[in-house]
Amino acid sequence: MHLKPHLPSKTCGHCQRPFAWRRKWARCWVEVRFCSERCRREARRAGRAT
Template identity: 75%
Template sequence: MHKKPHLPEKMCPVCQRPFAWRKKWARDWDQVKYCSERCRRTGSG
């Protein structure tokens, strides 16, 4: 079984759930605020 190293996490301000770092966010992790596109649309609207 493959064990992932501990990844940084943030809390989504919309759904209040923690979400972990993803490779697609590697370049702009500091700017990521929402766990998903759906929460991003809900939060900015």
């Protein structure tokens, strides 16, 4: 069992909020830049998806 405080985290590229590792990102954690699908879409729309 994993405890949430021990999971890796990153800062979202759009909203600048911290988000934690999720099991569905286990294989692609290095490429994950946004905390949600909504932030990914908004960043593309705003032209800030770098």
